[in-house]
Amino acid sequence: MKQLRNNIKTFLLIFLSLFVLFTGGVILQSQRARTTLFASSGENRAALAQRYSQAGSIYSSDGVTLASSDEDGKRSYSSDPQLAEAALHVVGDYTHNITYTVESLWQNELLGEGRSLSEQFLLDIQGKGFQGNDLKLSLRSDLMKTAYELLGGRKGAAVVINYKTGAVLASVSSPSVHPDQVVAWKDIPDTSLFNRAFLGEYLPGSTFKIITASALLQSNLSTKEIVTCLGSTPIIPGGVNETHANAGHGNVSLVEAMAQSCNHYFGYIGLELGDQRISRAAEQMAFNEKIEFDRFSLSKSQCLIGREDDAALTWAAIGQAAGEDIITVSPLHLAMISGMIANSGRMTETYLMESIIYPSGNESIFDNRGDLVAQIDPGLAQNLKDLMRQVVNSGTGTNAQVSGLDVCGKTGTAEAYNKEGELVISSLFTGFSNNQDYPFAVAVVLDDSTYGSSVIAGQLLAAAAYD
Ligand SMILES: [Zn+2]
CATH class of the missing domain: 3.40.710.10 (DD-peptidase/beta-lactamase superfamily)
Known part of the structure; x- marks a missing residue:
């Protein structure tokens, strides 16, 4: 009898823990939804900065970081200023001052939205629920830099693709400007935000x-x-x-x-x-x-x-x-x-998106290429x-x-x-x-x-x- 009561107690305890975890997950989820809603209602810079504070990184195909959010929630772009400028028109800016970019078009994935409930629950109990997904692009960082250097500040565009796979290896538009200036919205040369390519x-x-x-x-x-x-x-x-x-x-x-x-x-x-x-x-x-x-x-x-x-x-x-x-x-x-x-x-x-990397570390390659x-x-x-x-x-x-x-x-x-x-x-x-x-x-x-x-x-x- 005592044994049975102990078993029931253990069972209840497990059930209770799961219930707490699950409720926690649901609360986190709705919290997240509310933050998103709040942010999107007023597209101001502070709200966007807040929204991207745990956004995933954007990498080139050779693994160079093109955008990432640090521990303090600050989002920054390639540490190599030349690469940052070369990649501006594709990668974009978290303030969405440039309209059609990875930062804007792939925002949901970068913010980790739209995951299935079970997937989100698993990440929540690992404490990774708020982390966004990383994206790997087909761009080669070396070619991006070379293309940008070769344009040498002249107005124009240069594109390199792999014609067998369709991968876009380089796509550069010039003039460009550092993404930080786009975020701060200052010293932006004429037509430098336009993706000529x-x-x-x-x-x-x-x-x-x-x-x-x-x-x-x-x-x-x-x-x-x-x-x-x-x-x-x-x-x-x-x-x-x-x-x-x-x-x-x-x-x-x-x-x-x-x-x-x-x-x-x-x-x-x-x-x-x-x-x-x-x-x-x-x-x-x-x-x-x-x-x-x-x-x-x-x-x-x-x-x-x-x-x-x-x-x-x-x-x-x-x-x-x-x-x-x-x-x-x-x-x-x-x-x-x-x-x-x-x-x-x-x-x-052609394609630009190579893969998506979840906070769990799982990498999923985009197919249908x-x-x-x-x-x-x-x-x-x-x-x-x-x-x-x-x-x-x-x-x-x-x-x-x-x-x-x-x-x-x-x-x-x-x-x-x-x-x-x-x-x-x-x-x-x-x-x-x-x-x-x-x-x-x-x-x-x-x-x-x-x-x-x-x-x-x-x-x-x-x-x-x-x-
Ligand atoms: Zn002739």
Whole structure:
């Protein structure tokens, strides 16, 4: 009898302890919900600082801390100021002064919200209930720094992706500023919070000749046709001419025209093809489509042409839309186009989030990677690749050569008038390393330079492969 009573006592004690723990967990949970509610009701800095005081860390793929909250609840960014500036537009700031960043889009995970009750209960009884989750990104800290250094404060963007996996290895926008200044909201240079790599809407200039070439290769027109380049004389009144090769390129077929970036050739081909076939080739490469990944979205690259006359069509064919015609591209999408050509015609969805690490130490890798965004015929991709190889081997892109790498690419110069009516010339390069072990694609845009992007692109590919 006494034994039975003891057993009941033990049982009750266990039950009571569990009950207390569980109630404790529920109280902690509701406390947490209330804090969150309180914080989100007034998005002021103090509330945000409070909210992020136990937020998880953000790491690069090589394990370098890009954001973390210390024991006193202070949130800080990379201890290397250059890396902090390079990563600003992707990592963001806890005050959410920059809108689309990991800090803002992945806030729930960083704060540890949305866990299942049982999961939360287990963390609560370990005293880790309030700790957020860590996030590991696909970015390589060394490449981020190199890209930022190479931009050297000039306005522009540089992107490196792994075209096989879709991992974004570097995405840098310049000018930038230290995240602490963004949090304090002081000394912020003009346009430095704008993520040019994701949201920039650039005129593609001659990088668009990849698309016109693709339209030609898919048409019944001959790629052997020879066009005589007239140099500075326009091809038709108001149509394209050569600004940089006054004497002209002579008699050229597709291969030489691509290598030398001959405007006359592509203007002529544009007239032969018509706007529909060029638009279709652009849409095969995800123009006029919203590209989204890991809660981020790119500004939509547009190809809306054929709204003007023949002269405008010759300009559209060389990526220099005029009048009512619109052609724009974001730097990340431009890198994805190169990646698609390198990857046998498969444009793989890019990603930034590598894994989530719970306070328990469990790491969960994000899956469902490698979805196709767009696809072209492998044979067509091979033909485009061969054309782009000539550009780097012996054409306008020789500055992108890297010893030991089979670099293929396309240069571009785009001229546009800004809001003030001034002519702004930007320099673009997109390309890739055609090597199994180094499946890297790159895009570099300099907003206000006539040249320089191909040099940076080559150095980035070299750094991606050999550093
Ligand atoms: Zn020419």
